[in-house]
Amino acid sequence: MTVSFNGKKPSRRAVLKGALAAGGAVAGATMARAAGPDLLITQTQPWAQGLGEGVDATPYGLPIRFESDVVRRNVEWLTADTISSINFTPIHALDGTITPQGCAFERHHSGAIELRKEDYRLMINGLVDTPLVFTYEDLERFPRVNRVHFCECAANTGMEWAGAQLNGAQFTHGMIHNMEYSGVPLGTLLKEAGVQTEGKWVYVEGADASSNGRSIPLEKAMEDVLVAFKANGEALRKEHGYPVRLVVPGWEGNMWVKWLRRVEVTDGPVESREETSKYTDTLADGTSRKWTWVMDAKSVVTSPSPQSPITHGHGPLVITGLAWSGHGKITRVDVTVDGGKTWQQARLAADPQDKAVTRFYLDHVWQGEEMLLQSRAMDETGYVQPTKDALRDVRGENSIYHNNCIQTWWVKSDGEAENVEIS
Structure with missing residues (x-):
């Protein structure tokens, strides 16, 4: 929709001036109710008459209380228990592209665990020349990269297939976040271990009770998958896989294994485990699409x-x-x-x-x-x-x-x- 005056598209200043003129009666009525000038401008307000909080009042900065509604939300009836559930990013209340960690959605299969950096270990085994185990400190010593990527749950917007269901961008599209990740390319670690020629896939799993094991083609693993230990400049949050998670750019979120503990190089997908059948797309005729990893535009x-x-x-x-x-x-x-x-x-x-x-x-x-x-x-x-x-x-x-x-x-x-x- 465009608005034109005398056949020409107006400038934004002209549009603003026209809007103010058109809304003059409303604006005038509002000022009349205020009984004079706007006191918020003409009088010194309480917040300018004294001192505010000191710099150490909140050692870890939190949003001001006036923004307390900008929070993740879950849908109580969606799952039987929150340890295997999801909450949603408040995308309706954010601007820009970077999602604050405290607002970024969560998805758990067996709850968010607490794992100290000192207790962290990452094993690379299978079809490699030298099986290796890395500590958190070991990972920090490798050359690292910073990349911005989105993570989207495969079920984002999933309840909308049968019709308009949930009334909000947060609930229909909020199973997504976009953050800057810092870490080591998985390919770097695989090269350190020496991938054998028979290796065609990697099987990755987490340290939580579910393990959430997933098979990823070796080509993708070497291309752009990241072993990340920072997000938006700070340590990962517990709910996002602290201290280390996998970042699989462009692919569905269930592949982004949290609390990453093991990467096994294999000669094919691990067909005997649950991961090969859990995320499939059943079509109208009852058949199912498998390996639908990439999230379309x-x-x-x-x-x-x-x-x-x-x-x-x-x-x-x-x-x-x-x-x-x-x-x-x-x-x-x-x-x-x-x-x-x-x-x-x-x-x-x-x-x-x-x-x-x-x-x-x-x-x-x-x-x-x-x-x-x-x-x-x-x-x-x-x-x-x-x-x-x-x-x-x-x-x-x-x-x-x-x-x-x-x-x-x-x-x-x-x-x-x-x-x-x-x-």
Whole structure:
């Protein structure tokens, strides 16, 4: 949607001036209720009349209490017990691309364990010349790298296959985080052990009770998999696998084994173990897709959305959201306010990074009309994010995994938003 005056697209300053003029009656009424000038500007306020807290009041900095609603949330009925459950990143309340660790979603198979760095060991065995065991200190001595990548649960948006279910970007798309990881390339450690020619896969497992064993092709392991011990510059959080986890860029989150304890080089996938059948995508005819590791291009408008309604009234509105692809970089995001009848190219906030989240913005003028908001991502392979109907035509509704459909928010005339489907 564009607004034009005399056939020309106005500048943002003109739009702001027009919006203020159009809203003059409302603004005037508000000032009349205030009975004079805005005292928050004209009078010295309590917070400027005394001293604040000292620098050691909170040794580890926490968000100010006015932002106390920006938290991870779970869905109580989703699983029988939180030790094998998930919570969701508050993507509706964040901006930029980096997810604070304290807001990044969790997924556990047997609960988050406490493992001291001093007690940490990582074994590399199997089809290698020299089986090795590394301590945490050993890992710190290897040349390290820093990379920004997204981690998305394969079940993200999974409950939406059968229809609009959960009312919020946090609950529909919040099984994702995007962080800067620091660590040692797994390929470096494998070369240290000496991979034998028969080696074609690696089997990785964690130190928790579930072990969450997964098989990864050796090619991927050598290409860009990271043995990480820092995230966003600090130690991993307990719930994210402290002290060491695996980072598998672009691939579903269940491969990102936490509390990594062993990497076994094998000549094939470990078919006898649960990991080969746990994450499969059942199709409409009852057959299942296996080895669907890569997360396809996806996006979502985070604001306006059900948990982030429009509250400032008519006028300029910044529509924003996130896009990502496990195949590489996002190259373009389009946004529609009319349910796909017309599309506008959004502005990418920064140069997209490989297998990382990209922030997009669309500057819009909202005059109280209802909107059907959607975003559509494209990546460097040429892949275009599909609609729900297009996905269902191929995949049916039997799976909960790999739903990268276009999301629709119905923004109402009062600024509230709701999760809906349109055909």
